[in-house]
Amino acid sequence: MSLWAWVVLAALVCAAFKLAGYLVPAHVLENPRVAHTAAMVTCGLLAALVVTQTFASGTALVIDARLAAVAVAAVALWLRAPFIVVVLLGALAAAGVRALGWG
Amino acid sequence: MGLATGAYGISFGALSVAAGLDIWQTCVLSLLMFTGGSQFAFIGVIGGGGAGAAALATAALLGVRNALYGLQMAPLLRPRGWRKPAAAHLTIDESTAVALAQPEPAARRAGFWAAGLGVFVFWNLATLGGALLGDLLGDPARWGLDGAAAAAFLALLWPRLKVRQAQAIGVLAAVVAAVLIPVTPAGIPVLAAAAVTAAVAWWQYRPPPHVREATS
Numbered sequence: 001m002s003l004w005a006w007v008v009l010a011a012l013v014c015a016a017f018k019l020a021g022y023l024v025p026a027h028v029l030e031n032p033r034v035a036h037t038a039a040m041v042t043c044g045l046l047a048a049l050v051v052t053q054t055f056a057s058g059t060a061l062v063i064d065a066r067l068a069a070v071a072v073a074a075v076a077l078w079l080r081a082p083f084i085v086v087v088l089l090g091a092l093a094a095a096g097v098r099a100l101g102w103g
Numbered sequence: 104m105g106l107a108t109g110a111y112g113i114s115f116g117a118l119s120v121a122a123g124l125d126i127w128q129t130c131v132l133s134l135l136m137f138t139g140g141s142q143f144a145f146i147g148v149i150g151g152g153g154a155g156a157a158a159l160a161t162a163a164l165l166g167v168r169n170a171l172y173g174l175q176m177a178p179l180l181r182p183r184g185w186r187k188p189a190a191a192h193l194t195i196d197e198s199t200a201v202a203l204a205q206p207e208p209a210a211r212r213a214g215f216w217a218a219g220l221g222v223f224v225f226w227n228l229a230t231l232g233g234a235l236l237g238d239l240l241g242d243p244a245r246w247g248l249d250g251a252a253a254a255a256f257l258a259l260l261w262p263r264l265k266v267r268q269a270q271a272i273g274v275l276a277a278v279v280a281a282v283l284i285p286v287t288p289a290g291i292p293v294l295a296a297a298a299v300t301a302a303v304a305w306w307q308y309r310p311p312p313h314v315r316e317a318t319s
Binding site for chain 1: 107110111113114123124128131132134135136137138140141143144145147149151152155156158159161162163164165166167168169170171172173174175176177178182187188190191192194244245246247248249250251252253254255256257258259260261263264268269272273274275276277279280281284285286287288289292293296297299300301303304305308310
């Protein structure tokens with residue numbers, strides 16, 4: 001399938017999940033164990049995405065300028081910087097490290 | 104909130120183009136998918152060389168929480184007719200959080216619609232702006248956009264790590280993903296980490312004391 005098809009299909013699946021919350025009888029999803037698992041899966045997915053975005057290059061593990069970006073982002077988040085500042089500092093750190101000839 | 108959403112949307116638009124989507128595909132994601140975490144996940148998997156199916160599955164898993172938000176919002180909003188799909192489409196982190204922060208039911212309803220519509224407008228305008236900007240920038244690595252993507256995921260994860268159990272789950276998922284990167288196709292490590300996370304969270308779940316009393 002083309003990238004266009006996946007874009008539209010993924011969007012429809014996510015929209016369907018939202019609608020499901022309004023159509024499915026409450027008791028099906030009200031189970032606290034389901035809510036807990038859903039919250040933890042969100043955390044797990046994001047943590048795994050941080051790792052792949054930082055260290056994966058195709059199917060190789062590499063250490064490059066992206067690690068500097070994540071380190072700077074972590075410090076910025078620790079200091080309660082807003083989202084856009086964190087992202088911009090990440091870009092600056094990666095671009096800066098590359099400009100110096102590393103990674 | 105409009106300003107924060109705008110900044111977030113510009114990041115998404117620029118990173119989506121850097122990941123290899125075109126401007127229109129990027130805008131369709133913001134219009135139709137309209138849930139930031141899933142959108143970032145989708146472009147993250149595609150940008151990392153993952154298959155379309157893996158990108159869809161990752162985005163869908165991150166979208167499950169919106170169904171739980173809808174469940175909380177349905178009895179409050181009681182939408183009928185065309186308002187039901189409209190309310191569903193606007194059910195995201197921000198609108199749910201604003202609604203739940205209000206003391207009165209009427210204020211909760213107003214907060215939901217105002218936040219949902221406001222974020223929708225700003226998010227889509229910012230996405231278009233970010234996509235045009237990303238298109239102008241050209242080579243993503245030179246501008247550090249790959250570093251920005253990693254930083255963005257860390258920023259999405261950070262506020263969810265307040266609970267100790269979430270920190271443990273985050274470490275577990277990170278290790279699973281790192282171990283699998285060299286031995287599986289791109290996109291699979293993230294899905295495998297989600298599967299392990301779901302299994303551990305399901306079996307480790309212990310209801311808080313007041314719930315246990317009520318159900319026993």
